[in-house]
Amino acid sequence: MIPFDNRDGTIWLNGQFIPWRDAKTHTIAHGLHYASLVFEGERAYNGRIFRLQEHHERLHRSAEILDFQIPYSVQELNDVARELLKRQDLKDAYIRPAAWRGSGQMGVSAHNAGVNTVIAAWQWPSYFSxxxxxxxxxxxxxxxxxxxxxxxxxxxxxxxxxxxxxxxxxxxxxxxxxxxxxxxxxxxxxxxxxxxxxxxxxxxxxxxxxxxxxxxxxxxxxxxxxxxxxxxxxxxxxxxxxxxxxxxxxxxxxxxxxxxxxxxxxxxxxxxxxxxxxxxxxxxxxxxxxxxxxxxxxxxxxxxx
Ligand SMILES: Cc1ncc(COP(=O)(O)O)c(C=O)c1O
The missing domain is CATH 3.20.10.10 (D-amino Acid Aminotransferase, subunit A, domain 2)
Structure with missing residues (x-):
């Protein structure tokens, strides 16, 4: 399997579409140390993401439950996910959005840590053989x-x-x-x-x-x-x-x-x-x-x- 940090493609990170290999985060991030990260798993069939709206509404809800806000609306996230499929010419794909508290503050309390948001998509036909x-x-x-x-x-x-x-x-x-x-x-x-x-x-x-x-x-x-x-x-x-x-x-x-x-x-x-x-x-x-x-x-x- 090709490692996930060494692939061709495009990832959307904090508002920018960037080359896949450049989608990095700092090692001192609240999400990494204290698991303040929420995510989704979505799937596209024939280039259409199934129940996209529900997934991004759940992502927002998941973040709210962890006491932080995702700085992009559900509609913005929907548009980004669709655009990622287009840019990479993906038809049957897995889409992975995530949001996590950042590096602005270190320690259990996290009010000023900031929030990062990412969406990646890659080809993925089936989970089980x-x-x-x-x-x-x-x-x-x-x-x-x-x-x-x-x-x-x-x-x-x-x-x-x-x-x-x-x-x-x-x-x-x-x-x-x-x-x-x-x-x-x-x-x-x-x-x-x-x-x-x-x-x-x-x-x-x-x-x-x-x-x-x-x-x-x-x-x-x-x-x-x-x-x-x-x-x-x-x-x-x-x-x-x-x-x-x-x-x-x-x-x-x-x-x-x-x-x-x-x-x-x-x-x-x-x-x-x-x-x-x-x-x-x-x-x-x-x-x-x-x-x-x-x-x-x-x-x-x-x-x-
Ligand atoms: C622990 C767990 N339960 C259930 C599900 C099924 O959820 P969904 O049908 O929304 O993918 C998932 C997948 O997201 C999961 O990770």
Whole structure:
């Protein structure tokens, strides 16, 4: 893999489009030392970024939760992301915006540290290999748990929350699994390290209540698409034991899309019809022009999931 600091291309940093290799930050930055960084993961299909507005609204919200403001509006960020695709002639791409407290002040208090904002985009066709998608990925339940909402800013897509995701994923990989499944602080099923989870039980979709982890844009999209297919969706507390009742399991996220799960610890699942139908509907949805999408005009977060 080509290292990410040594690529051709253009990155937008603090208001300027600059050569990819020049997109540097100072080593003494609050974001680097104290994890005051928020980010997004977006995807473009056929040159169009799916749910762009929602991603940048979430980026703003994530920063506000960490008590700082991004100095560019959602509209400005949308325009920059689109322009980056154009300038680099990218059609199927991953887009990574981030904002972090800067170098104006060092120490825990950060009122005058300043804020940096970046957007990068690169070609990125698929997260998991086609063979893996066919039989489903494997998840290992992690010892690391999603924190309680009063111990961390759990609804911000903040770098600090990924410290335990990396540890969990490394541990899973060391045991031959694709990814980790994290429980929440109470021991209920929560999510994978970068994607939400759904169980199919008696033909209905069951998914954990996102009260201490990210309520993903893909999760909301999948819920909308499932309902259009006439499928009931239940948000509830799910215990690890509930995996025994599931006929199918899948994870979903911007990067993972809808990915079947074939195994969680000693539980085995066969990717089936429900997952396939939703994966196809999602794959169609993200590739359609906005006005032709099945959920066009629907505020994904406007109604109770
Ligand atoms: C921890 C975590 N959960 C869930 C998701 C899924 O969110 P989305 O569907 O908005 O990409 C992501 C990806 O951003 C994530 O990093």
């Amino acid at each position: 086609p063979e893996l998608l066919e039989k489903g990925i494997s998840l290992k339940i992690s010892q690391w748990r999603r924190p309680a909402p009063d111990t961390a800013p759990v609804h911000s897509k903040a770098a600090g929350l990924y410290m335990i995701c990396t540890l969990a994923k490394h541990q899973a990989e060391a045991h031959g699994f694709t990814d980790a499944l994290m429980l929440d602080w109470r021991g209920y099923l929560a999510e994978a390290t970068g994607a939400n989870i759904f169980l199919v039980i008696n033909g209905k979709l069951h998914t954990p209540i996102p009260d201490c982890f990210l309520d993903g844009i893909t999760r909301r999209t999948v819920i909308g698409l499932a309902r259009l297919q006439g499928r009931e969706v239940v948000e509830e507390r799910l215990a690890p034991d509930d995996l025994a009742r599931a006929s199918e399991v899948f994870i979903c996220g911007t990067a993972a899309e809808v990915t079947p799960v074939g195994k969680i610890d000693d539980y085995n699942f066969t990717p089936g019809e429900v997952t396939r139908a939703l994966a196809e509907a999602y794959s169609r949805e993200v590739r359609l022009p906005e006005q032709e999408q099945a959920l066009f005009g629907q505020n994904l977060y406007g109604v109770a999931a």
